[in-house]
Amino acid sequence: MSSINVLIVEDESIVAMEIESFVSNKLGYNVIDICSSAGDALKILEKRPADIILMDICIKGEMDGVELSEAILKRYPETQIVFLTAHMDDYNVERAVKLDPVAYLSKPFNREELRVVMKIAIQRMQKKSAYETHNPSHLILDSEFCFNEKTKTLFCCDEPIHLTRKEGELLSLLLDNRNKIVDNYTIESHLWPEKSVTPNTLRTLVRRLREKLKHKFIQTITSQGYRLTFPAG
Secondary structure (H helix, E strand, C coil): CCCCEEECCCCCCHHHHHHHHEEEEEEECCCEEEEHHHHHHHHHHHHHCCCEEEEEECEEEEEHHHHHHHHHHCCCCCCCCEEEECCCHHHHHHHCCCCCCCCCCCCECCCHHHHHHHHHHHHHCCCCHHHHHCCCEEEEECCCEEECCCCCCECCCCCCCCCCCHHHHHHHHHHHHCEEEEEEEHHHHHHCCCCCCCHHHHHHHHHHHHHCCCCCCCEEECCCCEEECCCCC
């Protein structure tokens, strides 16, 4: 694993050091450096390329993490980008999605999420995809994602993605009604049959699931509900 070079771009020094310790000491990858600005990141990459960059969206300097990632990918298109963020708004989502990152990790994220994301990044480097999993129980969503309908397990690049119970229930419901609008009342009744919840509770759940799906598939139908779509076949 030491042949995998990782650059951490994070403006919170304590967070950066915690990530470095885990990635280096526990996962065994080679952290080439830590920096907090676009200028420093580009200088580091000129001297030593990185396979994977853990990129905070809010960094110091004239460029934010999304702009820096775009500049890096133009120079080093094989680099795998993992976005780190405390808040992913619609504006940043639209910009980041165009870069096809490995994942979005919302702060604070747990170590298991980071471990899985690193494995996904490496599999992407090796050109593996969900299509390599020849299992009739797998519903293929795209070249990265598939869903095992028997075990209710989501995979990205053949790596299982941890879903909370509610996230799994929501994904199953949307997949069962794929390409159809599922109204908010139906979702709330299905997920919380014994109590009422606020609209914000559902929105938060959808946001978390969207992040794990890299903001693919789930559409918001204003004042109605949600629809999950993906190419047939």
